[in-house]
Amino acid sequence: MESAKLATWDYEAWRSSAKCRDTDPGWFFPVGVTGDAEIQIRRVKEFCSGCPVSLECLEFALRTNQEYGIWGGKDEDERRMIRRIRRVQRRARVAS
Helix, strand or coil, rough: CHHHCCCCCCCHHHHHHHCCCCCHHHHCCCCCCCCHHHHHHHHHHHHHHHCCCCHHHHHHHHHCCCCCCEEECCCHHHHHHHHHHHHHHHHHHHHH
């Protein structure tokens, strides 16, 4: 039951403190990775860097396997890397 609670959209009410709460959600889902999309990605990441709940946002995205968009200032590739690192760490703990 705890894992279900942790995966809820607004666990511990973090969204109410999100800097983006009144921002168009589409801004966080750029189309592509080059040209204008590259500029948008950089701007969104800068925006997220000043958010007081960016870690909670990122953790939500990781726990719920959000595949697209920028969450907690991290893009899809960065979140995949975090998931890989966590898997390796879990395996290392289990093996020891």
